[in-house]
Amino acid sequence: MASLLTGNWNYPTAIRFGAGRIRELPDACKAAGLRRPLLVTDPGLAKLSMISDAMLGLRKAGLEVALFSDVKPNPVAGNVESGVKVLRAGKHDGVIAWGGGSGIDTAKAIAFMAGQARPMWDFEDIGDWWTRANPVGIYPSVAVPTTAGTGSETGRASVITDEATHTKKVIFHPRMMPSVVIADPELTVGLPPTLTAGTGMDAFIHCLEAYCAPGYHPYAEGIAVEGMRLVKDNLVRAVDNGRDVEARSHMLAASQMGSTAFQKGLGAIHSLSHPVGAVLDTHHGLTNAVAMPYVLQFNRPAIDDKIQRLSRWLGLHNPTFDGFMEWTLDFRRRVGIPHSLAELGVKESHLDKFAEMAAVDPTAGGNPVKAGVPEMRRMYEAALAGRL
Structure with a gap:
C-alpha cells in the first residue's frame, strides 16, 4: 500500500512526494537553479548519517555544498544572522532547508534575508510590510522535511523569536516558499x-x-x-x-x-x-x-x-x-x-x-x-x- 503513495504535485509548490525520493535531491537542487547550496539544519540532525549521505550525494553530482547548523529549537534572529554571514562568505546561491519547523523556518529566513539591506523585523507580517523587500535579493530554496507538523516546507513565512522582547514574530513574503520540496516519509521514521x-x-x-x-x-x-x-x-x-x-x-x-x-x-x-x-x-x-x-x-x-x-x-x-x-x-x-x-x-x-x-x-x-x-x-x- 505504501508504494502507491507517490506523486508529483504543484499545489502550492512543486512537491516530490514518496518513500525514497530523497535520492532526487541533487536533481531538485539543479531544478531550483542551485549549484552552491548551503544546507541548513539543526545540530541534532547535523550529526546523523542522513545529512552526511546527502552531502556526499550532492558533491558526487557536482554541487558545492556546505553545512550550517546553528539553529535553536525555537529559532532566534541570531541564528538567521549567522546563517546569512555563512551564506554570503561562501558565495552560496541558495539553501537546502532540512529538518522540522525550526530548521526549515531558519533556512527560509536566511534565503530571504541574504540579499536584503533592511533589518529582518522590517518584514514582519504586518499589513503590506512584505512589499519592502527586494525580491531580487531572495535566494531560492529546496525543502526537505523530517517531521510531519509545521508544514513549513509549503509555507510562505518563517516564525523567528525576537530575543530582545521574547516574542515570536512572523516574517512573510510570497517568494519565501521553497521552489521544490522533497517529501520523503522515510526521513521521518x-x-x-x-x-x-x-x-x-x-x-x-x-x-x-x-x-x-x-x-x-x-x-x-x-x-x-x-x-x-x-x-x-x-x-x-x-x-x-x-x-x-x-x-x-x-x-x-x-x-x-x-x-x-x-x-x-x-x-x-x-x-x-x-x-x-x-x-x-x-x-x-x-x-x-x-x-x-x-x-x-x-x-x-x-x-x-x-x-x-x-x-x-x-x-x-x-x-x-x-x-x-x-x-x-x-x-x-x-x-x-x-x-x-x-x-x-x-x-x-x-x-x-x-x-x-x-x-x-x-x-x-x-x-x-x-x-x-x-x-x-x-x-x-x-x-x-x-x-x-
Whole structure:
C-alpha cells in the first residue's frame, strides 16, 4: 500500500512526494537553479548519517555544498544572522532547508534575508510590510522535511523569536516558499513518539484553526477537513509504530495540507502558544495541543455548527460539539499530550504578560471570537488549571 503513495504535485509548490525520493535531491537542487547550496539544519540532525549521505550525494553530482547548523529549537534572529554571514562568505546561491519547523523556518529566513539591506523585523507580517523587500535579493530554496507538523516546507513565512522582547514574530513574503520540496516519509521514521505526537497535533491544529477561521475560502476548508481526517486515522499509528511508512506518509501529507490551508487564517490556539514557546522554550506543536480544547470552548458560540459538520465528516460516533470535544480530549490522551499548561511549566505569574503578548500576536486576528487581553487571560487561566 505504501508504494502507491507517490506523486508529483504543484499545489502550492512543486512537491516530490514518496518513500525514497530523497535520492532526487541533487536533481531538485539543479531544478531550483542551485549549484552552491548551503544546507541548513539543526545540530541534532547535523550529526546523523542522513545529512552526511546527502552531502556526499550532492558533491558526487557536482554541487558545492556546505553545512550550517546553528539553529535553536525555537529559532532566534541570531541564528538567521549567522546563517546569512555563512551564506554570503561562501558565495552560496541558495539553501537546502532540512529538518522540522525550526530548521526549515531558519533556512527560509536566511534565503530571504541574504540579499536584503533592511533589518529582518522590517518584514514582519504586518499589513503590506512584505512589499519592502527586494525580491531580487531572495535566494531560492529546496525543502526537505523530517517531521510531519509545521508544514513549513509549503509555507510562505518563517516564525523567528525576537530575543530582545521574547516574542515570536512572523516574517512573510510570497517568494519565501521553497521552489521544490522533497517529501520523503522515510526521513521521518526516526522521530521519537513524543515528537511524532507533538508535530502531528500541530498539523491537526493548523487544519482545525484554518477551518474555523472567519471568511470565505472553501479551497482551504476542504483541504483542512481532509488533513484532519488523515491525522485522525494515522497519528496514533505513527506514534505506536514509528516505522509504519504508510502512516508516516499520510501524516507528512496532512502537515503540508495544514500549512496550505492556514492561508485562510489561524487563531487563539497559536496566540496562546507563541508566548509560552518564546519565553519557556516549549515545543510548539505540543503547546498548541495543550491549549486546543480551552480555545475551542471559548470559541464555541461562533463554531458550534461548523464543528458539528466537521464531526460528521470525520465519522465521529457523537457528531456534536460535545462529541468532538470528547474525542479531542481522548485523542490527546492517546498520544500522550499533557492536559494543562501547568505541566509545561507555566505559572500564574506568567499570565498577565502572556495575555498581553497573545492579544497582539499576528494569529489573534483570525480567531472566530474576538479576543483581547482579558479574554486571552481567561483562556490561559482555564488552560493552567485544566478546567473546561
